[in-house]
Amino acid sequence: SAVISQKPSRDICQRGTSLTIQCQVDSQVTMMFWYRQQPGQSLTLIATANQGSEATYESGFVIDKFPISRPNLTFSTLTVSNMSPEDSSIYLCSVARQTSTYEQYFGPGTRLTVT
Template sequence: SAVISQKPSRDICQRGTSLTIQCQVDSQVTMMFWYRQQPGQSLTLIATANQGSEATYESGFVIDKFPISRPNLTFSTLTVSNMSPEDSSIYLCSGRLFANTGELFFGEGSRLTVL
């Protein structure tokens, strides 16, 4: 298995500011993903974090709003830019350890509240 650590675990932010969430994995994962879980909703995939290249974003998510970095196989960051109250959510980092299965390991999540 893989242990995924995220920070911050929670934060309260002001409208218009940006916040960067860090994700550290204790082993090399083949793929890393960022999900959003809005209150009362399921997990929605934001993007696939690609090592050394631009992330692959899902429909409805853009790089200007959610820039993502992945400089190596064990670390990634997600920035939520120019935040509004609608961005209040839990942001989850996940990693795929094995190449032959879609099984994912998840971080504890970062709960953001935008005032």
């Protein structure tokens, strides 16, 4: 497993502003992911954060709206840009090691409310 922290744990933001969420892991990991979880819903993958290269985005998510950085093997950031109330969600980062089991371990999440 891995110990994962996220900052901030929650925030209330005004529409039109941006928020950067940080994800820190206690050891080097191969894969890092960012998910969105809207209230009462399942998890939707936003992108895979690639170390040293551009993130790989899922259908419906674009870099201009959700820029991602991954400067090293233990840290990543997700920015939610030009926020609207529809961006109110929980944002989760997860990590996986390069194994054949594909299991992921999750951070505690960031609850974002946009007013």
